[in-house]
Amino acid sequence: MKMDNSPARGTRDLLPATVAVRDHVLATITEVYHRFGYQRIETPALEGIERLSGGQGGENEKLIYRVLRRGLDETVAAGTEVKDLVDLGLRYDLTVPLTRFYGNNHAALPTPFRSFQFGPVWRAERPQKGRYRQFNQCDIDMIGEESVLAEVELIEATTEALAAAGLGGTTVRVSDRRFLSALARAADLPEEAWTGLFITLDKLDKIGWDGVRAELPERGLDTARIDRLQETIVGLRGVDPAKLGDTLADTVPGLPDEVVADLAQTADALAALAGTRPVSWEFDPTLVRGMGYYTGQIFEITHPASSGSVAGGGRYDRLVGRSLGKDVPACGFSIGFERIVDLIDAGPRTAAVAVLYEADVPLTRVTSLARQLRAEGTAVSPVRRRGKFGAQLGRLQEWGFTSFAHLRADTGDTPELRALGDG
Structure with a gap:
């Protein structure tokens, strides 16, 4: 029987030309993040299943790839539960592993600690365009900074990184989980019903107000309270950033002064940033973010050509405490690397030279020329002349070469x- 050599469903093989583009994008992002002081760390692909399924990962916890314990027999007793067979899982994001990393290593790390991570994560998704079962994430996090300096710097660094990589036309959307809680409280919803409300509001862009209003009675809201909620949200869309703090204080009863002040500071800082380079941003009262661990400001970056966000994050002040035993302020931003690469033009390629040599050229001459070109800092590969000259040049270009030297014995x-x- 012929073996199936295709990659696992929802995963991909990447050809050299594709990897070259990805390497270029990653190198550009890395350079920007390093200038902002973020230090690269690495964490294992496998994490303890209890940590991964601790109730903080939102819907992603339903998508965990679980790993069977070592030493199991080939068969197990009928009625054995999956939880008794599993002790590890593949990470579904980079934030949960980061909090364990910080808990184990905080004594050797500066405060605040600026972390940069890049690596694969796994989710048992239904594969479709832009969604894969294995994909790379690119995260920066600041741990130990309680002020909105963390939020502002994360947004500035990430928008600069995306612009440097060639992705323009993005918009930053900002909200706050504490603001959403105040909305739910003002609607007289019990706290156990808040998550359901947030899930429905998060669908507004997809199903519109008619769809949202149709779901909200199931969340415990009558028509009068739905009307008030809609009026509040509609009134906050497109609010003047310079008036964000005052508008929130006047519009949302019970919204803590701290939340108003934090969002006003973020608005002021982003307005100042927009005075130095193009940055488009808005306050979005329906932005939710799916992770259960967010405790404060949340943000996403969107692009007109992408159906979903291309980056997202927020503050998670209580997640580190699960590893350390005490809460530590923390905030992070994650780039959807796969979506970014799909949106960015290939752009400039690293120079790569093919030393195209005829069969009768002495090997020492071939390697000598290649050595000379490499000494100039160029990537060089000797390639033997075969077939039609023009067709071979076309193949070289497809393979990622940018120039060639034709070496002949005569x-x-x-x-x-x-x-x-050039022919």
């Missing part, structure tokens, strides 16, 4: 480099 001169596409 001339002792060093051949000039010619850009691919």
